[in-house]
Amino acid sequence: MIYVTKIYMPDREKFKSYIDGIYESGWLTNNGPLVQELEKKLEDFLGVKNLLCLSSGTDALQFAYRLLEVEDKEVITTPFSFVSTVSAIAAERLTPVFADIDKDTYNMDPKNIERLINDKTCAIAPCHVFGNACEIDEIDAIAKKHDLKVIYDASHAFDVEYKGKHILGYGDMSIISFHATKMFHTVEGGAIVIKDDALYEKAKVVRNYGIDAPDSVSMLGVNSKLNEVGAAMGLCMLEEEDIIHKERKKSHEFYTRKLREFVQLQEKNPSADQSYSYFPVVFDDENEMDQVRTALFEKGVAARQYFKPSLDTLPYVNCSEVMENSRDIASRILVIPMHSGVEPMVAETIIDTLSNMRTYEQAS
Ligand SMILES: Cc1ncc(COP(=O)(O)O)c(C=O)c1O
Known part of the structure; x- marks a missing residue:
């Protein structure tokens, strides 16, 4: 049977050489050298800053909502996307509120957003469906007018630039999935790109259980780390x-x-x-x-x-x-x-x- 997605396997010898390196160093996880190298190379390749690799696209979405540090709030999102776009909102105990899509672009129609905004709204969370860029300027203008955050799900858009800049560079945060079925993958994995430098520094600590230094836990954190084997796959994929x-x-x-x-x-x-x-x-x-x-x-x-x-x-x-x-x-x-x-x-x-x-x- 031929399925919609076919997993791309990069050069076997190249991957093996990374795995040999992992055996030699004994470093499998905990922000290892390959994760650091991949983050740097992805930032260069995509032309974005403040990119953090995480354990999946779903995790990256939940991670973004955690960073907002809000409770009992609503997030305006799209009804037409992979389930994680919405489940991540609900899993973080926020309420998804839907703005219907445009029938031609399949993306959230900006015309449907403003009437949904109320005192509880904290963010707008569109998805660039099938890699088709949303009406970013319009959405960002609405968010600015109402002082809302924008979190883009760019999971399908590894190969997309909008107005000359990679699409992950838009919004307060943008996330992407690096699942094995995607155009670029790390087996399982994902990433978040964070506009605000201070929030990016904080996110690094949140990703590591809230541990900011040996014997110091400065905030509530989670384990959202990508491991070295996944990063090795990502480095091989990037070359191809x-x-x-x-x-x-x-x-x-x-x-x-x-x-x-x-x-x-x-x-x-x-x-x-x-x-x-x-x-x-x-x-x-x-x-x-x-x-x-x-x-x-x-x-x-x-x-x-x-x-x-x-x-x-x-x-x-x-x-x-x-x-x-x-x-x-x-x-x-x-x-x-x-x-x-x-x-x-x-x-x-x-x-x-x-x-x-x-x-x-x-x-x-
Ligand atoms: C639009 C969209 N968002 C989020 C995800 C979740 O990503 P992951 O499978 O890496 O958790 C996917 C995965 O296919 C997706 O297509």
Whole structure:
């Protein structure tokens, strides 16, 4: 079976040489030399400062909310993302409040934000879905007007610059997942980029159980450390980023060329780079989506409905308003695999299935 994501394994000998080094040093975790090297190299590669590697993307989101040090507050977020975008808010005992998405970009629509702001609101937490940059300027302006923090979930956007600067450099904090299925990964892992220098210094202590010096615990902390094996994987991946990027770009361009007249493609933010992380296609209705999904499955391709369920329906959020756009897109979207070799077959199956269906509908 061919799945939507395929884990990239970097050069084996290179990885082995890092593992040999770990055996020699005996240093497996606790802010080791490889984590420090990876943080420095990522800062240089992405052109950002104050980047901290953490143990996962979910952890990075929860970590961001912990750093806010607020209680009994609300966070305005998107209903259309991976579940962690919202579960992290709830897990930190904050209340997620949903602003519905735009039907073309699939990102939180800034027009829906302001009416949700009240005395309890402490932050806005959008996600750059499928690596498509949010309306950052508009969101930041709303946050500034109401004195709110902005926490961006940039988990899909490792390859994206917005207005000439890497997307992780926006907001008060931005987080990213380095899960094995992502374009850049550390097996499990993630990172946070923190705008404020003092908060960044504090975050380093929070990440290490609140321990700021030998025999000194200065604040409430957690264990959010990335380990040395994960960092070794990250260092290997970073060396091959241009290869990964080129391969994905080629596949993305192929799909765009073949499919744009048959299905709805995500409308990208013109001020940002095209991300090559995912390839979502949206059909006219759920029935069409389902037929294509079945036809692909029969050929051994497991295309998937991202992001279903729409997050306003989660059992632990109390959302009284229906997020219509999010539910609608979630019901008729498929993310298709983008690895070399599968593209022509997937594109042909989609086109054939739709052509057969639509001809049949016209005839009947
Ligand atoms: C948008 C988004 N946010 C957060 C996460 C959570 O990241 P992790 O799996 O590293 O915990 C993911 C993971 O897929 C994601 O896609």
